[in-house]
Structure formats: structure tokens, C-alpha cells
Amino acid sequence: MTRYAIRRILWLLVVLLVVxxxxxxxxxxxPGGPWxxxxxxxxxxxxxxxxxxxxxxxxxxxxxxxxLGLLHGDLGISYSYQDRGVTQILMQGxxxxxxxxxxxxxxxxxxxISLGMAAALKQNSWIDYLSVLFSxxxxxxxxxxxxxxxxVVFSVILHWLPTGGWGSVSQIIMPAFAxxxxxxxxxxRITRASxxxxxxxxxxxxxxxxxxxxxVVLIRHILRNSLIPVVTIAGPEFANLxxxxxxxxxxxxxxxxxxxxxQGIFARDYGLIMGxxxxxxxxxxxxxxxxxxxxxxxxxxxxxx
Amino acid sequence: MRxxxxxxxxxxxxxxxxxxxxxxxxxxxxxxxxxILRVNLAGEPAQVDPxxxxxxxxxxxxxxxxxxxxxxxxxxxxxxxxxxxxxTVANKGIxxxxxTYTFKLRTNVTWSDGTKVTAKDFxxxxxxxxxxxxxxxxxxxxxxxxxxxxxxxxxxKTDAEKTTLKNAIGVKAIDEYTxxxxxNDPLPTFLDLMALWPVYPVREDIITQFxxxxxxxxxxxxxxxxxxxxxxxxxxxxxxxxxxxxxxxPKLAEIDxxxxxxxxxxxxxxxxxxxxxxxxxxxxxxxxxxDATLSPQILRYNDLxxxxxxxNVTKPPFDxxxxxxxxxxxxxxxxxxxxxxxxxxxALSWIPPGMPGYDATLGxxxxxxxxxxKELLAQAGYNDVSKLPEIKFSYSDxxxxxxxxxxxxGQMQQNxxxxxxxxxxxxxxxxxxxxxxxxxxxxxxxxxxxxxPDNWLPQLFGTGAGNxxxxxxxPTFDALAAKGLKELDNPTRLKDWADAQKxxxxxxxxxxxxxxxxxxxxxxxxxxxxxxxxxxxxAGDMFYxxxxxxx
Numbered sequence: 001m002t003r004y005a006i007r008r009i010l011w012l013l014v015v016l017l018v019v020x021x022x023x024x025x026x027x028x029x030x031p032g033g034p035w036x037x038x039x040x041x042x043x044x045x046x047x048x049x050x051x052x053x054x055x056x057x058x059x060x061x062x063x064x065x066x067x068l069g070l071l072h073g074d075l076g077i078s079y080s081y082q083d084r085g086v087t088q089i090l091m092q093g094x095x096x097x098x099x100x101x102x103x104x105x106x107x108x109x110x111x112x113i114s115l116g117m118a119a120a121l122k123q124n125s126w127i128d129y130l131s132v133l134f135s136x137x138x139x140x141x142x143x144x145x146x147x148x149x150x151x152v153v154f155s156v157i158l159h160w161l162p163t164g165g166w167g168s169v170s171q172i173i174m175p176a177f178a179x180x181x182x183x184x185x186x187x188x189r190i191t192r193a194s195x196x197x198x199x200x201x202x203x204x205x206x207x208x209x210x211x212x213x214x215x216v217v218l219i220r221h222i223l224r225n226s227l228i229p230v231v232t233i234a235g236p237e238f239a240n241l242x243x244x245x246x247x248x249x250x251x252x253x254x255x256x257x258x259x260x261x262x263q264g265i266f267a268r269d270y271g272l273i274m275g276x277x278x279x280x281x282x283x284x285x286x287x288x289x290x291x292x293x294x295x296x297x298x299x300x301x302x303x304x305x
Numbered sequence: 306m307r308x309x310x311x312x313x314x315x316x317x318x319x320x321x322x323x324x325x326x327x328x329x330x331x332x333x334x335x336x337x338x339x340x341i342l343r344v345n346l347a348g349e350p351a352q353v354d355p356x357x358x359x360x361x362x363x364x365x366x367x368x369x370x371x372x373x374x375x376x377x378x379x380x381x382x383x384x385x386x387x388x389x390x391x392x393t394v395a396n397k398g399i400x401x402x403x404x405t406y407t408f409k410l411r412t413n414v415t416w417s418d419g420t421k422v423t424a425k426d427f428x429x430x431x432x433x434x435x436x437x438x439x440x441x442x443x444x445x446x447x448x449x450x451x452x453x454x455x456x457x458x459x460x461x462k463t464d465a466e467k468t469t470l471k472n473a474i475g476v477k478a479i480d481e482y483t484x485x486x487x488x489n490d491p492l493p494t495f496l497d498l499m500a501l502w503p504v505y506p507v508r509e510d511i512i513t514q515f516x517x518x519x520x521x522x523x524x525x526x527x528x529x530x531x532x533x534x535x536x537x538x539x540x541x542x543x544x545x546x547x548x549x550x551x552x553x554x555p556k557l558a559e560i561d562x563x564x565x566x567x568x569x570x571x572x573x574x575x576x577x578x579x580x581x582x583x584x585x586x587x588x589x590x591x592x593x594x595x596d597a598t599l600s601p602q603i604l605r606y607n608d609l610x611x612x613x614x615x616x617n618v619t620k621p622p623f624d625x626x627x628x629x630x631x632x633x634x635x636x637x638x639x640x641x642x643x644x645x646x647x648x649x650x651x652a653l654s655w656i657p658p659g660m661p662g663y664d665a666t667l668g669x670x671x672x673x674x675x676x677x678x679k680e681l682l683a684q685a686g687y688n689d690v691s692k693l694p695e696i697k698f699s700y701s702d703x704x705x706x707x708x709x710x711x712x713x714x715g716q717m718q719q720n721x722x723x724x725x726x727x728x729x730x731x732x733x734x735x736x737x738x739x740x741x742x743x744x745x746x747x748x749x750x751x752x753x754x755x756x757x758p759d760n761w762l763p764q765l766f767g768t769g770a771g772n773x774x775x776x777x778x779x780p781t782f783d784a785l786a787a788k789g790l791k792e793l794d795n796p797t798r799l800k801d802w803a804d805a806q807k808x809x810x811x812x813x814x815x816x817x818x819x820x821x822x823x824x825x826x827x828x829x830x831x832x833x834x835x836x837x838x839x840x841x842x843x844a845g846d847m848f849y850x851x852x853x854x855x856x
Contacts, residue, residue, distance in 0.1 A: 032733025038749070039360075040740055040771045042445030044458055051460045052440040082352040083517040084538070092538055148569060155577040163574040164565060166540055253565040253574075255539030263348075263566075268733050 005293065012285045019281040020070075020274065024063050027270050034079045034268040053079060055270075066274060075275035080267040086275035090257055094279075096166055097249070097256030101241035103172060104179035108237065111184040113230065116191025117223070123196065131192065135185035147178040147251040164253035175252040179245055183237045187230060195226040228299055235291030239284045340558040340854050342831065344582045344843045345571050348564050349539050353520050355505040356434040357441045360752070365841035367502045369544050369560065369849060370417075370527035372552070374408050374427065374484070375500040377847065379835055381609075381660060381756040383496055386552075387414050387422060387506070387528070391496065403491035403793045406499075410482040416508065417532045417547045424478035426506040431476045431486075432456075433512070434503050437467075443503040446754070449495070451475025451487040491791045493798055497755035530555045530850045539564055556833070556853035562843065572826075581828045581854075582844055587705045590646035590824050602826045607650065609753035609838040610821035611657050614698075614713065615775045618814050620745050622685070622693050629813040631681035633671040635720045638818055641712050645705075649819040654810055655761060657820040659838040662758030662802050668810045668817065675720045682721065690723050699738060700748040702729035709748060709818075739774045749774065750821070753839055758802035759790055766809050775814035782808050830855045 033055075035046050050056040054065060069076055075086035119131035138146075154161045154174060161170050198204065199222060207217045249259040257276060264272030295302045350363040355371055358364060374388040385391050389409045392398020398407050414422040434441045435453045437460035448454040452474040459470050475487030488495065498504070508519075508526050515524045522533045530552065531544040544560040563579075565571045568586035575583035582604075585593050593599050614636075616623035623629055638651040650658070653668030687693055698713060700706045710727045717723040725746075730738060739747055751772075754760050763786040764770050768778040782805055789801035809815070825844050827834060832855055835848035845852070 030734070032731070032735075032737040036733050036736040036740060038736060039751075041442055042448075042771060044448075044454070045440065045442055045445055048437045048440035048444075048457065048460055049442075052438065080351055081349060081538070082357070083354070083520055089538070148573075151570065151573045156573050159577060163577050163579055164570055165563070250567045251570050253540070253563070253567070253570060255537070255564075259539070259566070266732065 001293070001296065005289070008289050008292070012282075012289070015285055016278060016281055020066070020278055021063070023274060023277045024066065024270075027268070027273055028059060030268070032268055034270065036268075053077065070278075075278070076271035078264075078269055078272045080263060080269040080272060086271040089260065089272065090275050090279060093255060093257035093260055096254060097258060098242050100172060100175055100179065100248075100254065100256060101238075101243070103176040105183070105234075105238050105241045107176055107180035108183040108187055108241075109234065111180065112187025113191050113227075115184075116188040117195055117226075119188070119192045120195035120199065120226075121218075128192075131188055135188045138181040138185035139189075141181070143178055143182065143245065144247045144251060146181055147174070147248055150174045150178055151251070164251070166254050171252075175248050175254060178248050178252075179241060183241065186233060186237070190229050190233060191226065194229045195222060198222050198226040201225075224298065228295070231291060231294050231298065235287045235294075236284070239287035243280050243283050340556060341561065342557050342559070342582075342849070342852055342854065343561040343563065343580050345565050345574070345580055345584070346542070346562040346842055347571070347584075348566050353525070353533075355502045355507055356430060357439060358502055359442045360754070360841065362842040364502055365843040365846040366533070366542065366562065367505065368529070368841065368846045369531040370525065370529045370533055371502065371505040371507075372414075372527075372529045373500060373502065373505040374410070375496060377500055377756075377837065377839065379837055379848070381837060381839060383500055387411060403493070404488050406486045406488070406495065407479070408484040408486075408499075410484065411551075412482055414528055414551050415549050416528050417526050417549055419549045421481075422506055422528050423481045424484040425481075426508065427484050427504070428476050428478050429509040430507045431504055432471055432474055433507065435474060436471070441503060443501070443754075446498055446501070446503065449488050449490055449492045451489055491793050493791070493793055493795070494755065494757045494759050497757055501755060531560060553850060555850040557849065560849060575826055575828075578828075581831050582834075583826050585824060585826065587703075588646075588708070590648050593824075593826070594646070599826060602829065604823075604825045604827045604834070604836070604844070605648070606823055606836045607657070607659050607838055608821040608823050608840070609657050609660055609756060610750055611652050611655055611817060612649075612748070612750040612819055612821065613652070613655070613815040613817045615747050615749050615815045616813075617742060617745050617747075617774075617776055618778075619742070619776045622687070622696075623745065625685050626812055627681050627685035628687065628693075629816075630671055631678045631685065631721075632717075633813050633816040634674045634678035634681065636713070636716050636816060636818070637673040637720075639673070640716075641709065642819060644708060644712060645819075648824050649822045652817040652820045655806055655815070655817055656758055657753075657838075660753060660756035660758075661799060662761065662806065664803060664806065667807060671810070671813065671816075678721060690721055693723060696723065696725040696746060697728050697744075698725050698746045698748075699728040699730060699735065699744045701732045701735040703732070706748055742774065742776055744774070747774070752821075756839065758799070758806065762786060762802060762805050762809070763790060766805075766814065777809070777812065777814035779808065779812060 035041055035049055054062060066076060073087060075090070078084060078086050078089055081089055115131045115134065119128040122128055151163050151174065155163045161174055165171050204217065204221050207221045243258065246258045246262045249256045260272060261276035264276060346362050346365060348362060350366055352358065353363055353366045355367050358367055372386045374386060375391060376384045376386045378384045383391050387410055389411050390396055390398065392406050392408060394401060410424055416422060431447070431450070433439060435444055435447060435456050437457050444457050448457065452470065456470040456474055459467055462470070477485050479485050506528060511524055511526055512519045518524060522536055525533045530547055530550050532547045533542060534545045535543040541564060542562040546555045546558065565574055568584060571580065571583045572585055574580045593603065616629050618624055642649050642651060653672055654664055656662040656664070682690065698710060700710050707729065710729065714725055714727060717725050738744055751761065751765065764772045766773060766777050766782060767786050768783050785801055785805045789798055789805060792798035792801055823844065832853050833851040834845045835851055836845045837847055840846055
């Protein structure tokens with residue numbers, strides 16, 4: 001297991017290196033650079049800017065400098081927020097995005113698993129239909145529509161919650177729900193399906209016929225086994241939520257990193273793009289690794305060699 | 306993908322419409338009664354260093370914290386701020402040859418930490434702005450200062466050489482309160498340039514001590530009516546009155562600049578009384594005007610910005626002046642204004658109303674007239690429009706521009722039977738495409754950096770000029786522009802620019818479409834808001850000392 005984890009982490013470094021090179025090349029291939037403005041800057045100014053930000057150097061030198069900086073934990077400078085380093089900008093947005101993402105993840109897991117389990121245990125009852133209805137609706141409403149509906153209802157009409165910003169509990173409620181809706185719907189569906197499947201397994205019947213308490217059967221035999229598919233999607237979902245949502249962060253004016261990444265792309269802010277992409281790659285790779293290790297804990301049949 | 310994004314935009318419009326419809330039950334009519342103004346900066350500024358800053362959101366911040374030698378009045382005439390008087394030849398502020406400017410400074414001007422603002426602060430600021438290592442975006446405006454271009458063009462020189470070049474710049478403090486600036490050539494609009502933020506004073510000791518971090522509060526020391534007390538990145542900025550302000554004290558106790566990037570969210574925040582001034586999302590102006598609660602809160606005013614279709618005059622059929630004139634006659638500008646909810650004013654000529662150089666009568670011969678358009682096309686040899694090469698229209702793909710492109714396509718089809726291809730592009734790619742002159746026909750706009758025709762003509766229509774994307778070239782125009790840029794006699798100078806503008810309109814490298822109008826919502830309790838044709842991101846940002854709130 002430890003050897004497996006170490007091997008995976010070494011591969012992670014290779015993955016990050018490849019991702020960084022591909023992103024770096026793509027950025028320089030895309031038409032339009034950071035200084036292409038509606039009002040064109042004077043040629044002397046563009047030259048000075050290129051020099052200041054090292055863009056006058058050959059491609060491989062620029063990439064080499066980037067890697068060198070990376071070794072020191074320095075992701076370079078941002079062109080859109082010129083007085084702050086990319087590391088500093090990301091570090092400022094990260095806790096915010098992570099807090100929001102973890103809150104949304106917890107909400108999604110709580111709602112998703114309980115709704116899915118309830119639906120499966122009372123198959124074809126009103127709870128089941130309600131759960132299916134819920135998951136169908138929230139799986140099909142785009143995030144930005146849900147976000148705006150929430151905002152219209154709770155801010156504009158009822159005046160209960162602020163429309164956006166960051167810093168208080170009241171500001172986290174709407175964005176967390178807007179983010180949680182889709183994964184909650186997916187988790188509910190998958191939990192329901194896998195619980196139904198597990199409920200009809202032989203070992204469940206055996207457990208019941210052994211005379212075990214229904215509660216024990218439910219928790220030990222059904223819940224635990226039905227969670228494997230849920231963990232499979234929960235990992236990427238977690239990565240997805242923690243790396244931030246452009247739409248939700250934009251609509252609720254949350255100073256997280258999801259919004260920064262997209263702004264970076266539109267502004268051709270090479271430093272910010274590289275920093276965010278590497279960060280995303282890192283989080284997604286780690287989340288997948290954690291999921292793979294969790295498999296082994298939940299299902300002893302899975303071995304790593 | 307295409308149909309999906311259309312669906313998404315439709316949904317967005319529906320949601321906005323519902324937002325506006327629900328406003329009746331949502332907006333209370335009472336303010337907080339506190340002297341706090343909350344406005345939307347719509348995003349984090351790139352930085353707020355006056356020397357390096359660019360237009361719009363950056364400038365809106367700087368206007369609160371700094372005051373220059375000169376400034377603009379509401380009608381955009383010049384005003385002496387830190388300078389005692391506006392230099393003229395008569396008061397010996399400008400030498401007879403127009404090459405030396407002497408500014409006498411007020412002696413009571415202080416920084417927000419209480420120390421005096423002196424001529425040395427301006428010397429430092431201007432030289433710093435021209436430093437090639439700083440790479441200030443507006444530096445090119447000041448290349449006419451003696452030694453300016455030489456210093457800025459020396460990024461590869463050694464530090465010693467740079468110091469020599471820096472010392473050779475023609476800006477010096479004669480005494481504590483007298484600043485002298487020497488120019489290479491007469492520059493009649495130099496005083497306008499001296500009213501812009503890149504030459505506002507900055508503090509050498511603070512910048513030396515804190516480096517790039519000098520713009521963070523509490524290091525961000527200015528000489529303006531407010532101080533920046535808090536900057537939560539990507540979230541908001543808070544300004545409080547400067548206790549050491551030497552001018553008329555502001556009436557507000559606080560200004561909050563929020564950074565809401567989504568236009569729908571900004572409107573929702575306005576309706577939830579989190580903002581006192583807000584814009585409305587593109588395309589919802591009509592719905593806003595129809596809304597009983599919101600319509601009395603609408604504020605509309607003209608902006609010194611003109612939008613136009615630009616031809617690439619090197620590409621057939623647009624190398625033919627008659628074709629360009631014909632297409633200008635074939636577009637019904639008023640229809641576009643109507644589509645845009647009546648926001649904006651029809652533009653028949655280039656320089657907008659509200660500044661010197663505007664000519665209300667110019668361009669009427671190329672106004673909407675289909676008969677004339679067909680005649681001109683026939684004269685150009687295109688009796689049969691199917692003989693025209695394929696015409697491609699490029700634009701930056703935004704919600705507003707999409708409407709404009711479809712409008713143009715419709716006009717060409719309806720009025721002349723010409724089919725044009727639409728070529729939407731991502732914003733930066735579009736700009737590169739235009740800068741490289743690859744386009745055939747494209748959409749663009751130009752806003753005033755300062756209110757003078759010399760900011761509107763040579764840079765755009767001079768042969769080879771940086772912003773000349775029509776690739777128009779006319780030696781007579783170039784000669785006139787070269788003269789106008791240096792002409793010290795104002796009536797003669799304005800006449801030169803009038804002639805130059807007429808020349809451009811006749812040659813029709815562009816089809817002017819409309820002058821921009823700003824469309825905002827302002828809460829009834831906001832009083833004293835003073836807007837100009839050159840406001841930055843935030844409306845009325847040049848006069849926040851006069852704003853106050855009623856209950």
C-alpha cells in the first residue's frame with residue numbers, strides 16, 4: 001500500500017510536468033497576447049512590458065524560468081493583477097474556494113446519500129418519487145440559473161440574504177447550495193441504484209437470516225457496500241467543488257480561484273493560467289489517489305500490487 | 306455548442322426579465338441614512354499606481370486618492386488643482402515658443418500623512434512614469450517631454466546610462482513650489498495631458514520603502530479627498546475621508562467599491578439595497594424603462610465614445626471609396642439605436658458631441674439613403690452586387706456585439722441584397738487579428754483619453770499610426786495632422802482638425818454608427834452626483850467630494 005502510494009506520487013510529478021508543458025505551449029499558441037488591447041499600446045510600451053515580464057525571451061527560456069521558479073514555490077507574476085505574485089493570489093483565493101467547496105461537498109453528501117438511501121429502502125413510495133423528482137430537476141438546471149433563482153428569491157424578493165461577497169455565514173448559504181445541487185442529485189441517484197442492487201445480494205439475505213438486527217444489516221452490510229460507487233464519483237466531485245466554480249463564484253462575487261482562472265484565460269495572464277492549471281491538476285490527481293486508497297479500506301477484496 | 310450557448314443566453318435574458326419584474330415587491334425607498342456610498346467597480350483593478358495605471362477601473366480608484374496639477378471641470382474644461390493657476394502665455398506659465406511650461410504650486414497642499422506636496426514630488430513622479438523598467442502604459446503620451454522618449458526607449462542600457470538619461474529629462478523643480486517642464490516640440494494639448502492621472506504626484510520615500518506593496522493600505526498615501534483604508538482583493542475597497550485634505554472636505558463618511566463582475570448580480574445587489582448605483586445587463590434597458598419602480602431611478606448621460614464599422618481599405622472591394630460610401634448610405638443607424646432600446650445617439654461623424662471638434666452637420670451626405678447607396682455602388686462598377694467579393698465582418702463575440710453584427714447582416718441583405726459572412730472571435734484573438742490587419746470589415750469603438758480632437762484623428766487615421774486599423778493613408782491628411790499637432794493658435798488648430806475630420810468622413814474608411822450613452826440606476830437618496838463624458842468605470846468618479854446621501 002505504501003509502495004503503491006509512493007509510486008503514484010512519483011507519477012503525479014511526471015503528470016504535473018507534462019501538464020505544465022502542454023499548458024505553457026498552448027498558451028503561447030493561442031492568438032492574442034496579454035498586451036493586445038482595444039486601444040493599442042505604443043510599440044515602445046509593448047517592448048518595455050515584454051521585457052519587464054520576461055516575454056521577450058525565447059519560448060524554452062521562458063518555460064525553463066517558469067520551472068525554476070516553481071521549484072522555489074514561485075509561480076511567477078500576474079499581468080492582470082500586476083503588483084501581486086500568482087502564488088500570493090492563489091493562496092488568497094484558495095481558502096475561500098476550499099471553504100465553499102467543502103461546505104457544498106458536505107451538503108451534497110448529506111442530502112445525496114440520505115435521499116438516495118431513503119428512496120432505495122422505501123422503493124416506489126412517495127419518498128422514492130420525491131427523490132427521483134429532486135435529482136432529475138437539480139441534475140438538469142444549469143448552475144447559473146439556479147444561482148440567479150436563489151438570488152431573486154432570497155435577496156431581491158425576501159431580502160433575507162446578501163446577493164454576494166464573502167466573509168459571513170449568510171454569504172455562504174446560497175452559493176453552497178447552488179454548488180451542491182448537481183452533485184447531490186447525482187449522489188442521490190447513484191446511492192439509490194447501488195443500494196437497491198446491494199439489498200438483493202445473497203450476503204444481505206444471509207445476514208438477515210442469521211437474525212442480525214435490521215440496524216446492523218443496514219449499516220454494516222448494505223450502507224458500506226453500496227458506498228463504493230458513491231466514493232468513485234465523490235472523489236472527482238470533491239476535486240471539482242474544491243477547485244471552484246467559475247459560474248457560482250462570478251454570480252455571487254466570491255473572491256475564489258475559479259473566477260480568477262477564467263479571468264486569467266481571457267486576459268492571457270500566462271502566470272495566472274499556469275498557476276491555476278497546475279493547482280487543478282494537482283488537486284484532481286490527489287483526489288483520485290485518495291479515492292483509490294479508500295477503495296481498499298471499504299472493500300478488502302481490492303489489493304494494490 | 307452554438308445552439309447551446311444561444312439557449313443559455315435566452316435563459317439568462319429570461320432570468321433577468323424576471324429579476325426586473327420582481328423589483329416592484331423588492332425595492333424599498335429608504336436609504337440607510339448613513340453617509341456611505343456603495344458603487345460597483347465591476348472587478349479588481351490591475352493595480353492602482355497612478356504612474357502605471359490605465360483607464361476605467363484603475364482611474365476610478367486613483368481619482369479618489371490623488372489630485373494632479375490640473376483637473377477637469379464637469380464640462381471638461383481645465384481646472385487648476387495643485388497648480389495655483391492654469392499656465393498660459395499671458396501669465397508667463399508657457400513660453401512664447403510653447404516649449405517651456407512653468408507650474409506654480411499651491412503651498413497648502415498636503416499628503417494624507419500631513420507632509421507637504423512640493424514640486425519635487427511631481428519631478429519624481431514624471432521621471433518614474435518614463436522609466437522603461439516600470440513599463441507604464443500611458444508613458445507614450447509624454448514622449449514629447451525633453452528626454453522622455455530617449456529614457457523610455459533605453460531598457461537594455463546599463464543602470465549608469467539610464468541614470469544619465471533620467472537626469473536629462475526636461476522636468477525640474479525650480480524651487481519648492483515651482484515646476485518647470487520642457488518639451489521637444491510645441492504641444493497644444495500638453496495641459497490636457499497634465500490633467501491625467503499618470504502625472505499625478507507620488508511619494509518617493511514610500512515607493513522606495515515598500516516597492517510594489519506601496520499601493521496597499523496604509524502605504525497608499527495620496528493627496529486627494531479620500532484615503533484607501535481597506536482593499537480586500539477581488540472583493541471590495543473602502544475609502545474614508547482624508548483627515549489632512551487641503552481642499553473642500555468630502556461630505557461622505559465612506560465609499561465602498563464592490564467588485565461584482567456579473568451584470569445580473571450587480572442589478573440584484575442594487576435591488577437588495579447593497580449598491581446605490583448600478584448598471585443594467587446589456588439588452589435589458591427597455592425592460593428597465595418599462596418598470597414603474599426602476600424607471601425614475603434611471604440616469605442617462607453621454608460619454609465621449611464613438612462606435613463605428615471600420616473597413617480595411619487595402620482589401621477589395623473596400624479599396625474603392627465609392628463602395629465604402631455606398632455601404633455607409635445603406636445602413637439605417639436609427640434602427641440600431643431602436644434595437645438597443647433607444648440607448649445611444651446616431652453618429653454621422655467621428656468626434657462625439659460634448660468636446661471640441663464635434664460637428665453636427667458633418668457626414669449628413671452619407672446618412673441612410675438606399676437610392677444613393679445603389680447609385681454609388683453602380684458608379685463603383687457593382688450594378689450587380691453578386692460581382693462583389695465575399696464580405697466578412699469580424700467582431701469580438703459579446704452579447705452586445707452579436708446584436709450589432711446581426712443588424713449589419715440584415716441591413717446589407719435588405720437594402721442592397723448583399724450577403725455578408727459573420728466572423729465572431731474571442732476578444733484577445735480579435736484584437737490581435739485587427740492589429741495584424743487581417744480583417745476585412747470590423748466593429749470598433751474609441752473613447753477620449755482627453756477631450757481634444759488631436760486624440761481622435763492622427764492616432765487612428767494617420768499613415769501607419771498605432772491605432773490605424775483601417776490602414777487608411779492620405780498624405781494630405783498626414784500633412785494636416787502634423788501641422789495640427791503643433792499648431793499653437795487655437796482657432797487655426799481647431800480648423801485644421803475640422804478639415805482633417807471632414808477629409809476622413811469623405812474618404813469613409815469608417816462608418817460611424819453611434820455615440821455611447823451610459824445607462825445607470827441611481828437610488829433616489831444619492832444626491833450631488835456629477836457625471837462627465839469622461840467618467841471611468843464608476844459613474845461620477847471625478848466628483849465624489851460633492852456626493853451626499855439623504856434618508
